[in-house]
Amino acid sequence: MNIKNMGTALVLGLIALSSSHSQGSTADSAYQGAQLIVTIFECILITLPTAGLFLVVWSRWKHLRFKQLLQTVLNSSLVLMLISMLAVNQLTQSISSLLIVLAVSHTLLVGVNYLLVKQHTNRVKSTLTGCW
Template structure:
């Protein structure tokens, strides 16, 4: 099963898990539409730190340019995660502690990745200046 199919299955599974469908209901309330949006943003809030962790571990064996591009993607994902967190907070008027824990862990992952990229950059610079 490839990554796209796994991500699609995860999204549909989380939507099914968090949706509150009642048996025999024939009308959709406005609250149900907002609940689907909240569930979608919560899926993003779960997927971003998980995929960031896998990418950071995988990037250990990659070259410096890949790590720099990954850092740009991680920075933008951090901004997207904070926007999603604020959106969930506005739509539900409360926020759970596990969402806050995920946001903190993602922030720490981005910070650790930044330090690793900076360390690799300094190592490459010192190697290049040592050759001259």
């Protein structure tokens, strides 16, 4: 699946989520705008751990520099995820257990990737010092 198809799927998913949240309601446009923002943040909260997991699995066959860059991206995504969770909590005054599970799993994923990068770094260092 290329980037264009993923972008189209994300936009269609956002439209479907926002339309299902507002069907049958007679709420004003400010509430619908806030609900759309919450839906966008929820999509971010679901997408980050899923994409992170696929990247960590895919990075198994990549070089150390790629894994180090991936660790930087995962650290940034963890911060973005925590900010998104705070935003959802402030806008809805509640947070679902699914989002908490996703946040915990993403935190564990970042930790596991850190350990994998550290292990790979140590292996490269020992190989280089063994050559001398």
